[in-house]
Amino acid sequence: MFCENCGAQIPDGSKFCTSCGASVGNANTSLFENAIKVDAPDPVAPIASPAGEAFGETSPVEETPVVTPADTFPGIEPVPSSADNNPFQNSAYQANTYSEASSAYQNTYSTVNAGSYQAPPVQPAPYAPADAVKNETPALVLGIFSIVIAVLGCIFFGVIGGAIAIALGIWGIVLSISVRKSTFNQKGTGAFVCSIIGIVLGALFSLGCSLCTCGTGCYGCVGTCSALSGTAKGAYNIYQDVNDIYNGGSGMYDNLQDLEESLEGLEDILNSLGD
């Protein structure tokens, strides 16, 4: 048979001319003109989001626009843009957009190229406990309290103030981390920083060297109440006296039995001295 558009000889039964591409029986259109006439939907626009940093530097959704199949394959229904359906305007839920785009891939390509294109597997959205945002204020309060108690509490209450400050600070940090994870690092920074400062100050001002092996006291002796630190200092002096009594001990930490005997001896001496 012969093409009605260009007159070239084409095999019998073919639907399109192998020379000019015109469809047999339709002299005025070509394959590509048919394609252009189909309405092309808006491609899924890549969403620029400040929270996109939370997902690392690169993301395929941001850099490569979705190619609509209607550009090249006629007769395919256009895919509605999923960007308009995204209810989260601050685009914090970029993962949902990606998963919707990838399922758009699956819907469109599977009707044309069944089996020849493997859509990327739909990845789970990052775990972000949605109700954790309510922790924001408590976390900030805890952080500020831990700083206040670290400074004031250690002055007045010594080691105990520091321990409380550290406990509050740890609680505040855990809550602030949950806030930051659930809001993709938008909120909870203040609580995070305050809690860290509270813990550092609490450790610095009170526990301090007792974290290692110090027996000479803590830093609660700055202010009015130095009972605990004074006792610790006094205790070390007692150690040295006991060592002298025992006369040659290599350190009571090595031999508690010797300490027991030495302390009994010290008690006898103290009792014999009267009050």
Add this chain to the structure above:
Amino acid sequence: MYPYIPIYKEIKIPCYTLCFFVGFVIAVCMAMKSINKLPPKDSQISFPNKYDVLFAAVYALIGLAAGAKIFFVLSRLPKVIAHPAAYKAMWNLSKAAALNYLFGGLVFYGGLLGAAVGTYIYCRQYKVLLEPIVKVTAPLIPFVHGFGRIGCFLGGCCYGIEYHGIFSVKYPFNEMVPKLNEVPRFPVQLLEAGLNFICTFVLLSLGKKMDSRRLLGSYLFYYSVTRFLLEYLRGDAERGVYSLFSTSQVISIILFPIAVFLIVGQRFGLKNAKKEKADYGP
């Protein structure tokens, strides 16, 4: 050496804590930078980003403090249980001294275990992949530990055996540890810090080829061997706790086969070694 940096009257910064925190902060910054260099092959949304590394480090720090303290208490508990009357006498004499005996110290191995538990809890709670975090932080463990050893040297709480040769160190008088000043000593803490920094460099180079499991196994292999040998150069160790070996040597003996298993385990069916390499990173 210089256990404290005095700031104002009685407020002093302990050098050990300061050195450790400086090392820790530097290590966390390095880890946060290098996590971005592990590009995920597919865009795995649960792949940790730099903030995940920061939060996991916070959890690890809490776990480290808790673990080190718990291990210390567990190491002192046998003595207290063996001599209850002596401990009661110490308690009556001075509650603070008795508390300090039982609670006033840290053990590195407990800290390491606690940090690992803290990181694991974070990854479970927020459903983040653990392997990339391990791959990034395993070379930095000896880095932080090296800083801690420098702090130990400055603090004077851990010191070496008596030694009169080259590089021997004469400590200034330290009221906490009177034995320190008596003789010149071998600077075993500085040696350990130097070895730790060399190990950091080696692990950072190996990390490009190895997966996280073998990287962690390499670190444990290095540390168990060196800690066991260097313990003989320490003058302050609690010998006699377990007849022949000190606490740290016993833990090193336990860790050594674990390290070997982590390194060669994939030949004996240890799962996921190949899958980790394929899933992400070069």
